[in-house]
Amino acid sequence: MHSVTLKPFIDFTDVDSRPRRINDFPIRCDFRRANRNCRIVARASERDGGAGAEAENLSQQSSSSSSSFFQRSQSYALMKQQMELAAKSENYEEAARLRDSLKSFEEEEPVLRLRGLMKEAIANDKFEEAARYRDQIKEIAPHYLLKCSSDATTLGIRVQVRSVYIEGRSQPLRGQYFFAYRIRITNNSDRPVQLLKRHWIITNANEKSEDVWGIGVIGEQPVILPNNSFEYSSACPLTTPSGRMEGDFEMKHIDKVGSKTFNVAVAPFSLSTFGDSTDNI
Structure with a gap:
């Protein structure tokens, strides 16, 4: 070729x-x-009773989670850029501090943690758990999968x-x-x-x-x-x-x-x- x-x-x-x-x-x-x-609009029928309010509440929670993920992603991108600039300017102490901060961030970031749990569940044939972790990731960050x-x-x-x-x-x-x-x-x-x-x-x-x-x-x-x-x-x-x-x-x-x-x-x-x-x- x-x-x-x-x-x-x-x-x-x-x-x-x-x-x-x-x-x-x-x-x-x-x-x-x-x-x-x-825009996708969900509407509850009369038979749904209180399901409409519950769906709206879940939608708001999902929106809040997505917004939170958006902000965390911004912070992560900014830290990576600052670490690169610190290394280029030979400010190695600051670069090391930012490196450690990034590592801690990656360990605590919910999406990264859920992805790790999903991969572990798949490896252990726990597919119901894997599906639950996948759905949680979809709510927080649809693109991430x-x-x-x-x-x-x-x-x-x-x-x-x-x-x-x-x-x-x-x-x-x-x-x-x-x-x-x-x-x-x-x-x-x-x-x-x-x-x-x-x-x-x-x-x-x-x-x-x-x-x-x-x-x-x-x-x-x-x-x-x-x-x-x-x-x-x-x-x-x-x-x-x-x-x-x-x-x-x-x-x-x-x-x-x-x-x-x-x-x-x-x-x-x-x-x-x-x-x-x-x-x-």
């Missing part, structure tokens, strides 16, 4: 189309945007993604979080394909979604031959410490004139300041 060598160009899925520069490379985003706000990676295959075209939080380009105090991601597209079919368009659905921790469309990727519409792959890096800024992305690539076979286009899925993956650190718990 061969990989295509890429030129050093980053394609942002950003929120406007103004020219930008990152590391002295010109960046221009060109897409049309559509916001989608979705997603991995910072995904892998999906459509008509022989495999798309693998891995995301990472970039502390150096984030400003937690201003509500700015910067995530980079790497994508590998592998053609496991017996026909050459060309990537024509991209479509992303980006959802932040407040469940606010945004659709982003664009021509090709990183300014290219690459042709991928059978048993070859194409890789590129991009980035996504968020206003919350976590979120998720998913989408699809519009492609067509180029070995036959008049071939219809088809969509290749990009499975959902997480954007998280916590990363996948709990995998080893």
